[in-house]
Amino acid sequence: MFETIRYDVKDGVAWLYLNRPDKLNAFVAQMNREIKDAVKAASADDEVRCIVMIGEGRAFCSGQDLSEVDENMDHGQVLRDHYGPMVKQIRQCEKPIVAAVNGVAAGAGFSLALACDFRLVSEKASFVNAFVHVGLIPDSGNLYFLAQLVGQAKAAELSILGEKVPAAEAVDIGLANRMIPAETFEEEVSTFAARLAVMPTKAIGLIKRSLKAASVLSFEDYLELEAQGQRTAGLTADHREGVEAFMQKRKPVFSGK
The missing domain is CATH 3.90.226.10 (2-enoyl-CoA Hydratase; Chain A, domain 1)
Known part of the structure; x- marks a missing residue:
């Protein structure tokens, strides 16, 4: 290839x-x-x-x-x-x-x-x-x-x-x-x-996106981007798995989704 x-x-x-x-x-x-x-x-x-x-x-x-x-x-x-x-x-x-x-x-x-x-x-x-x-x-x-x-x-x-x-x-x-x-x-x-x-891949992507934006956005605009990103992260399977693992006192198994 x-x-x-x-x-x-x-x-x-x-x-x-x-x-x-x-x-x-x-x-x-x-x-x-x-x-x-x-x-x-x-x-x-x-x-x-x-x-x-x-x-x-x-x-x-x-x-x-x-x-x-x-x-x-x-x-x-x-x-x-x-x-x-x-x-x-x-x-x-x-x-x-x-x-x-x-x-x-x-x-x-x-x-x-x-x-x-x-x-x-x-x-x-x-x-x-x-x-x-x-x-x-x-x-x-x-x-x-x-x-x-x-x-x-x-x-x-x-x-x-x-x-x-x-x-x-x-x-x-x-x-x-x-x-x-x-x-x-x-x-x-x-x-x-x-x-x-084996980490939550979608969250990592959102962190990368936020880091890139932080140097060019105003603080107010960054906070809005942060809120949008956190909403997206909160809807992922990995977030659900992380919360369940915490409540069950076990290590999370993230799928990257």
Whole structure:
């Protein structure tokens, strides 16, 4: 089905492997399309309740494959045609998405990780906002997400200086959620994803929707959105199950519905 990625579904988790290890999983246009299509498929699949993105080999994603770049390229149109649709599909997904950053995440690979809900990093991982080193600005939503995570001043520092951020520092500044030893990385990512896959999926989607809206709505409008979201959540089977489990003093078994 795919050539530049590998897509597997197991126990409610869709694993999306960036699969160009000989190129440090650098982006080509086909990979943009295939990531978009895979996330769309996972979003529509009721069996999938969590998505994990991870790189094959020693990198997460090194950014754009520069062999596809030429001096006549309209970089803005490339974003409109390839990167923008990919990132929009990721952000539209109401299931939790984990970036399992197993190695370097540079340039648009950094942006890909930023677009996800969680960033779990191997102790060998690093982030580099490398665009400035080739005379470009961070793209694929990079600064939109980065400033929200680390603040304007730190986002400016990371983007203008373009320095490498090691895994431990990424956790310290709020760029990553947690650091994991390299030898147990995929095992611990799998455990984290499995935890998400048995949670109330509809409620998670509504939380994601509310978080996105919180930065752009007035407080009054946000409270109305919150009320609408809570009404929707209150009508789900998972809410009913949660209440019944609480009353019966047992662990809830959520269906994601």
